[in-house]
Amino acid sequence: MSDVKQNVKKVVLAYSGGLDTSAIVPWLKDNYDCEVIAFVADVGQGAEDLAGVEEKAIKSGASSCYIVDLREQFVKEVIYPTLKAGAVYEGQYLLGTSMARPIIARAQVELALKLGADALCHGCTGKGNDQVRFEGAFAALAPQLKIIAPWREWEFNSRQSLLNYLAEKNVPTTATATKIYSRDANLFHISHEGGELENPWNEPSDQVWMWTKSPEQAPDKAEYLQLSFEKGELTAINGNAVGAIEAIEQLNAIGSEHGVGRIDIVENRLVGMKSRGCYETPGGTIIVAGLRALESLVYDRTSLKYREEVGLEVAQLVYDGRWFTPLKDALFAASNSLAEQLTGDIVVKLYKGQVTVAKRRSPNSLYSEAFATFDGDEVYNQKDAAGFIRLYSLASRIRALHAKG
Known part of the structure; x- marks a missing residue:
């Protein structure tokens, strides 16, 4: 046994109860001879x-199992800030899986430190x-905590090999050799990969x-919703x-009924390969x-442009797992x-x-019917536009004169 394995006495495993993490519990005990939480x-x-x-965790060999409710933190600390930033990955993906990871990882670390663990373990594959x-x-x-990633260490390479291992260890499981799709669900969304989705022509x-x-x-009849926002x-x-969770x-319930929030994309993974996924985020x-x-x-024009730039950066940051950074x-x-300006009411129409967007209003609105009207007004003299346009296009004018001269 290596020095690293000898030094691990207690490990906290991010556990879901699925096939992979069910196998990880006995595997850790076999290969690291440690307590698994x-x-x-x-x-x-x-x-x-x-x-x-x-x-299920106890039966597979864990000494204890902690279930931690992170829903409120997830919405308030991650979902809402990310949405306010306008973060959308590669133009479509609302980052539902990516957003959950920092809040999960932080709670896992907190538990490990509280219990005096030596190591952290996850069931992520080496491709994702x-x-x-x-x-x-x-x-x-x-x-200071060691990290154990079984998929980068163990010899198993299929669902059947994991099932055989669990049978050998007398660990009960409801998993079968055939798993059509890989799914990940949370309060915000559900993702789907695998099966026929592996061929982008399907x-x-x-x-x-x-x-x-x-x-x-x-439904054949549209539904209208009034959404009220504060900041x-x-x-x-x-x-x-x-409330945040509610x-x-x-x-989700209303949007699902109207078929809202489906996307089917081929995305660029951080590790370099492309993957095809279907996401539901109603x-x-x-x-x-x-x-x-x-x-x-x-937002005025320059503020909106800056928010869009920030949104692109935040989307990349969240997707790439750089949450705990300056x-x-x-x-x-x-x-x-x-x-701070985003307070107001929006009426949206859901249909097929x-x-x-059907209606919008805000106490901070910069829109003025008096200014935008085609009729006469007192604040905008159309003759002023001539001087503005001349200065705005001055560089083009100079360039053209230079070319002629």
């Missing part, structure tokens, strides 16, 4: 996923983005989608005050539509400052998978 993060994946998870996100957070928060079948109706199955955060739906859950899609509409009212603090300071 299961850590389960409740980020809103649903009661079905959490049912029986503690018993999540290994970088978790280990980047671990490095920033507790660099259209996703109906069995891919789990939350949202298809536009064809959605960029949703505070009421149709005039009824909502807001996302309500909009509530997030509705909130983003509301925020963009509110921005159109209250850059994140600086970018969010900028976006939160701008979002689409979200369109």
Whole structure:
């Protein structure tokens, strides 16, 4: 046994109860001869996923299992700030999986430090983005703790080999050799990979989608929602005050009924390869539509341009797992400052998978019907535009004269 393995006495494992982490528990005990503590993060994946998870962890060999409710932190500390920043990865992805990782990793580190653990363990594969996100957070928060990534160490290379190992160890599991899709769910979204999606020429079948109706199955009658925002955060739906978790859950339910929030993309992973994924983010899609509409009212042109630049940087940062960095603090300071103006009401129309803005108002609105009208007004003399245009195009004029001379 290596010195590293000998020095590990207690490890905290990010545990889901799925096939991979069920196998990791006995594998750690076999290969590191250490105590294994299961850590389960409740980020809103649903009661079905959490049912029986503690018993399952203990039966697989964990000494204890801690289930930590992170939903409120997830919304307030990650989802809302990221949405206010306007972060969208590669033009479409609202970062549902990426956003959950820092809050999970931080809670895992906190538990490990509290219990005096020597190491942290995750079940991320060596091909994905999540290994970088978790280990980047671990490095920033507790660099003294060792990191164990079984997928980069063990000899297993298939679901069947993991199932054989669990059978050998007498660890019960409901997993089977055939797993069509790889899914990740939380309060904000659900993702789907694998199966027919591995061929980008295949259209996703109906069995891919789990939350949202298809536009064809959605109601034939549109539904209108009034969204009330204060400083960029949703505070009421149709005039009824909502808490952070409740807001996302309500909009997920309503948006799913109307087929809102589906995307099918081929994205660039951080590790260099492309992957194809289908994502369902109904509530997030509705909130983003509301925020963009509110921005159109209250941000001047240069402020909006800067917010868009910040949004691109934040999207890259969140996707790449650089949450616990000074850059994140600086970018969010900028976006939160701008979002101080994002107060108002937006009415959106949901119909057949689409979200369109029907009405908008804000006490901070820069829009004035008196200024925008084609009729006469007292603040804008159209003759003034001639001088403005002459100065605005001065460089082009000089260039043209220089070319002629």
